[in-house]
Amino acid sequence: MREAMIEKERVAWELHQSAAPAGSVLLGDMLIRNRTSFCDRELNVVPFARKLLKEAFASLATKGTKDLWDWYWLGVCHASGRGTLVNQAAAADCFRQAREAGNQYAHYEEIWSAYLSGAPAVETIYRFRYCGGPLYEFGFAELSARALALLEMGPVRNIGSTQHICRILEISRLLGEFYFHDPGHRHINVRIEREMAGDVDALTAMNTPPAALTLYLIAKKSRSNPTGKEPDVWLRAAVHPDNDSLLAVTKRDILGEEQLKLIAEVCQQNGWGESKICRFASWARAHPDGEDEGSSEWFP
Numbered sequence: 131m132r133e134a135m136i137e138k139e140r141v142a143w144e145l146h147q148s149a150a151p152a153g154s155v156l157l158g159d160m161l162i163r164n165r166t167s168f169c170d171r172e173l174n175v176v177p178f179a180r181k182l183l184k185e186a187f188a189s190l191a192t193k194g195t196k197d198l199w200d201w202y203w204l205g206v207c208h209a210s211g212r213g214t215l216v217n218q219a220a221a222a223d224c225f226r227q228a229r230e231a232g233n234q235y236a237h238y239e240e241i242w243s244a245y246l247s248g249a250p251a252v253e254t255i256y257r258f259r260y261c262g263g264p265l266y267e268f269g270f271a272e273l274s275a276r277a278l279a280l281l282e283m284g285p286v287r288n289i290g291s292t293q294h295i296c297r298i299l300e301i302s303r304l305l306g307e308f309y310f311h312d313p314g315h316r317h318i319n320v321r322i323e324r325e326m327a328g329d330v331d332a333l334t335a336m337n338t339p340p341a342a343l344t345l346y347l348i349a350k351k352s353r354s355n356p357t358g359k360e361p362d363v364w365l366r367a368a369v370h371p372d373n374d375s376l377l378a379v380t381k382r383d384i385l386g387e388e389q390l391k392l393i394a395e396v397c398q399q400n401g402w403g404e405s406k407i408c409r410f411a412s413w414a415r416a417h418p419d420g421e422d423e424g425s426s427e428w429f430p
Contacts, residue, residue, distance in 0.1 A: 187213030201228035302351030
């Protein structure tokens with residue numbers, strides 16, 4: 131991995147020298163992202179990169195005739211605030227011109243920047259479905275379309291319901307996805323965290339096992355844990371023989387060894403040792419590699 135990073139940066143330095151100012155933006159963007167130089171350990175990276183990007187952006191913006199990479203990297207400057215302020219509308223226009231000039235990577239960037247500057251979600255999802263270029267072939271456009279579509283479908287109306295639990299599980303998966311687009315990724319993450327945090331007070335007031343399970347998943351899956359308590363506190367409150375949602379979550383390998391042990395202990399303490407959830411938690415601990423199909427057959 132280190133050798134690959136060194137080689138990528140070495141090429142960026144060469145492009146800085148031979149293909150400025152676009153190559154300079156590439157180098158500056160790479161240094162800002164990595165916050166270190168793999169080729170020059172003595173380099174004061176951030177001040178150097180910021181100065182380089184400011185000069186490169188000025189050169190690109192005033193360049194008379196721009197080619198497909200000039201427009202692309204000018205779009206990156208506007209989209210990520212490299213040498214200038216963030217301006218997604220300007221970024222979208224630059225990426226459009228890069229695409230029209232033949233840059234196969236620009237279409238995906240154009241769609242994201244247009245969306246972040248105010249384009250309707252439905253139009254954006256449609257455009258991702260018909261996006262061209264390598265980033266469509268690699269699956270990033272389809273992934274972005276699915277993520278936005280899922281976010282536009284929520285939030286759920288029935289707080290603490292099975293549907294709510296399912297939604298938390300699904301949208302939390304998006305937090306770990308790779309979209310190959312930093313501003314778009316941040317936008318998705320912010321929306322997910324905001325949605326999960328928005329229901330915490332209502333779920334807490336419900337004081338029911340399904341609501342506690344929802345809070346457990348929010349605490350466990352979010353990056354900031356907006357619930358105010360450790361996840362296992364909510365899991366303990368979620369344990370009840372009638373909480374079918376907890377059984378379903380347990381059967382889907384979402385819980386670890388310690389959580390299964392906690393469930394079994396709470397059941398034993400409350401006289402629920404013969405309940406389905408207690409028996410399955412004990413079985414799952416004894417069969418950590420058990421398939422979901424096998425666990426289903428274990429139940430009558």
